[in-house]
Amino acid sequence: QLNQLVDIMTKNPEYRIRIHTHCNGKTRGALKVSTSERDVFDLKESKMVNVSAWKRTRYQGEAIQNFLISRGIDPGRITLQTW
Numbered sequence: 001q002l003n004q005l006v007d008i009m010t011k012n013p014e015y016r017i018r019i020h021t022h023c024n025g026k027t028r029g030a031l032k033v034s035t036s037e038r039d040v041f042d043l044k045e046s047k048m049v050n051v052s053a054w055k056r057t058r059y060q061g062e063a064i065q066n067f068l069i070s071r072g073i074d075p076g077r078i079t080l081q082t083w
Contacts, residue, residue: 002064006071015077017068021061022083023053031056040066058082 009015028050036045040063051059061080069075 002067003071006068006073009068009073009077016079017077018079018081019061019064020081020083021057023057025053028052029056031059033059034063038070040070054082 005017009017030048031051032043032046033049034040034042034046036042058080061082065075065078065080068078
């Protein structure tokens, strides 16, 4: 689905996207986060972090944002809203 989004954004350079992420609750937990600059979904290069629900949601949105940017989408066309 993300590759389809890249195709849409590439074919329509006037399009902008706002990524909304949302969390419920205030619990903390472990999250595996990629440290790869080449592939934000590469878990071979990753670290475990203990984060709040809000931070977990932020990481998820940033992963999508970074994926789009790594595929050539101008960062100025992307905004991220964490709830």
